[in-house]
Amino acid sequence: MALFSQKDARKQLDAESEKVNRADLEALLERQRAIEEKVKNSGKLQRFSADIKLMFSMIRDYWNGNYRSVPWKSIAAMAGALLYVMNPLDFIPDLIFGIGFVDDVGVVALCLKLVESDLHKYAAWKEHKEEHGHHTQSD
DSSP states (O other): OOOOOHHHHHHHHHHHHHHOOHHHHHHHHHTHHHHHHHHHTOTTTGGGHHHHHHHHHHHHHHHTTSOOOSOHHHHHHHHHHHHHHHOGGGGHHHHHTTTOOOOHHHHHHHHHHHHHHHHHHHHHHHHHHHHHTSOOOOO
Protein backbone atom coordinates (compact mmCIF):
# COMPACT_ATOMS: atom_id res chain seq x y z
CA MET A 1 0.00 0.00 0.00
CA ALA A 2 1.29 3.42 -0.87
CA LEU A 3 2.47 5.46 2.08
CA PHE A 4 1.14 8.97 2.18
CA SER A 5 0.64 11.68 4.70
CA GLN A 6 -2.68 13.26 5.45
CA LYS A 7 -1.33 16.51 4.07
CA ASP A 8 -0.64 14.82 0.72
CA ALA A 9 -4.10 13.28 0.60
CA ARG A 10 -5.67 16.63 1.45
CA LYS A 11 -3.64 18.32 -1.28
CA GLN A 12 -4.81 15.66 -3.72
CA LEU A 13 -8.42 16.04 -2.65
CA ASP A 14 -8.30 19.83 -2.92
CA ALA A 15 -6.80 19.52 -6.39
CA GLU A 16 -9.53 17.10 -7.48
CA SER A 17 -12.38 19.08 -5.99
CA GLU A 18 -11.22 22.28 -7.68
CA LYS A 19 -11.45 20.48 -11.02
CA VAL A 20 -14.96 19.15 -10.44
CA ASN A 21 -17.88 20.81 -12.19
CA ARG A 22 -21.53 19.97 -12.83
CA ALA A 23 -20.73 17.92 -15.94
CA ASP A 24 -18.40 15.77 -13.83
CA LEU A 25 -21.22 15.11 -11.38
CA GLU A 26 -23.36 13.86 -14.22
CA ALA A 27 -20.57 11.60 -15.51
CA LEU A 28 -19.97 10.34 -11.99
CA LEU A 29 -23.64 9.49 -11.41
CA GLU A 30 -23.69 7.58 -14.71
CA ARG A 31 -20.75 5.48 -13.48
CA GLN A 32 -22.18 4.82 -10.03
CA ARG A 33 -22.73 1.11 -10.62
CA ALA A 34 -19.21 0.60 -11.98
CA ILE A 35 -17.68 2.42 -9.02
CA GLU A 36 -19.78 0.50 -6.49
CA GLU A 37 -18.75 -2.77 -8.19
CA LYS A 38 -15.11 -1.78 -7.97
CA VAL A 39 -15.51 -0.95 -4.27
CA LYS A 40 -17.31 -4.23 -3.58
CA ASN A 41 -14.52 -6.21 -5.23
CA SER A 42 -11.68 -4.32 -3.60
CA GLY A 43 -10.61 -5.72 -0.26
CA LYS A 44 -9.26 -2.33 0.81
CA LEU A 45 -12.24 -0.23 -0.23
CA GLN A 46 -14.97 -2.63 0.86
CA ARG A 47 -15.25 -1.16 4.36
CA PHE A 48 -16.30 2.14 2.79
CA SER A 49 -19.09 0.70 0.67
CA ALA A 50 -21.95 2.00 2.87
CA ASP A 51 -20.35 5.46 3.02
CA ILE A 52 -19.81 5.48 -0.72
CA LYS A 53 -23.47 4.55 -1.33
CA LEU A 54 -24.47 7.44 0.93
CA MET A 55 -22.14 9.82 -0.91
CA PHE A 56 -23.69 8.82 -4.23
CA SER A 57 -27.17 9.26 -2.83
CA MET A 58 -26.28 12.73 -1.55
CA ILE A 59 -24.68 13.77 -4.85
CA ARG A 60 -27.74 12.50 -6.73
CA ASP A 61 -30.15 14.42 -4.46
CA TYR A 62 -27.97 17.50 -4.84
CA TRP A 63 -27.89 17.06 -8.62
CA ASN A 64 -31.69 16.66 -8.76
CA GLY A 65 -32.18 19.72 -6.57
CA ASN A 66 -33.81 17.76 -3.74
CA TYR A 67 -31.09 18.51 -1.23
CA ARG A 68 -29.05 21.68 -1.16
CA SER A 69 -28.11 22.06 2.53
CA VAL A 70 -24.51 21.21 1.75
CA PRO A 71 -21.61 23.38 0.60
CA TRP A 72 -20.46 22.83 -2.99
CA LYS A 73 -16.97 22.18 -1.62
CA SER A 74 -18.25 19.03 0.13
CA ILE A 75 -20.06 17.82 -3.00
CA ALA A 76 -16.94 18.51 -5.07
CA ALA A 77 -14.69 16.73 -2.55
CA MET A 78 -16.91 13.63 -2.62
CA ALA A 79 -17.08 13.67 -6.40
CA GLY A 80 -13.32 14.16 -6.59
CA ALA A 81 -12.66 11.20 -4.29
CA LEU A 82 -15.11 8.96 -6.16
CA LEU A 83 -13.68 9.94 -9.55
CA TYR A 84 -10.25 9.14 -8.15
CA VAL A 85 -11.45 5.68 -7.08
CA MET A 86 -12.91 5.13 -10.55
CA ASN A 87 -9.75 5.94 -12.40
CA PRO A 88 -6.62 7.06 -10.58
CA LEU A 89 -4.75 6.77 -13.89
CA ASP A 90 -6.54 9.89 -15.12
CA PHE A 91 -4.73 11.81 -12.42
CA ILE A 92 -1.26 10.28 -12.57
CA PRO A 93 0.27 13.02 -14.78
CA ASP A 94 -0.67 15.64 -12.19
CA LEU A 95 0.94 13.58 -9.49
CA ILE A 96 4.24 12.46 -10.94
CA PHE A 97 6.01 15.71 -10.10
CA GLY A 98 4.04 16.35 -6.96
CA ILE A 99 3.39 13.83 -4.30
CA GLY A 100 3.53 10.50 -6.07
CA PHE A 101 0.65 8.09 -6.20
CA VAL A 102 -1.84 8.52 -3.37
CA ASP A 103 -3.65 5.38 -2.30
CA ASP A 104 -7.36 5.56 -3.19
CA VAL A 105 -8.26 4.28 0.28
CA GLY A 106 -6.44 7.28 1.74
CA VAL A 107 -8.31 9.69 -0.52
CA VAL A 108 -11.70 8.17 0.38
CA ALA A 109 -10.87 8.08 4.11
CA LEU A 110 -9.78 11.70 4.10
CA CYS A 111 -12.81 12.76 2.10
CA LEU A 112 -15.09 11.05 4.64
CA LYS A 113 -13.34 12.89 7.44
CA LEU A 114 -13.83 16.24 5.66
CA VAL A 115 -17.51 15.73 4.83
CA GLU A 116 -18.53 13.65 7.85
CA SER A 117 -20.87 16.24 9.37
CA ASP A 118 -22.48 16.95 5.98
CA LEU A 119 -23.04 13.23 5.46
CA HIS A 120 -24.61 12.86 8.93
CA LYS A 121 -26.95 15.79 8.25
CA TYR A 122 -27.91 14.33 4.89
CA ALA A 123 -28.52 10.86 6.35
CA ALA A 124 -30.84 12.37 8.98
CA TRP A 125 -32.67 14.37 6.30
CA LYS A 126 -33.05 11.28 4.11
CA GLU A 127 -34.33 9.16 7.00
CA HIS A 128 -36.84 11.86 7.96
CA LYS A 129 -38.03 12.13 4.37
CA GLU A 130 -38.45 8.37 4.03
CA GLU A 131 -40.32 8.10 7.35
CA HIS A 132 -42.77 10.80 6.30
CA GLY A 133 -43.04 9.68 2.71
CA HIS A 134 -42.72 13.19 1.34
CA HIS A 135 -40.30 16.06 1.04
CA THR A 136 -40.39 18.47 3.96
CA GLN A 137 -38.30 21.56 4.42
CA SER A 138 -36.79 21.38 7.86
CA ASP A 139 -33.64 22.56 9.57
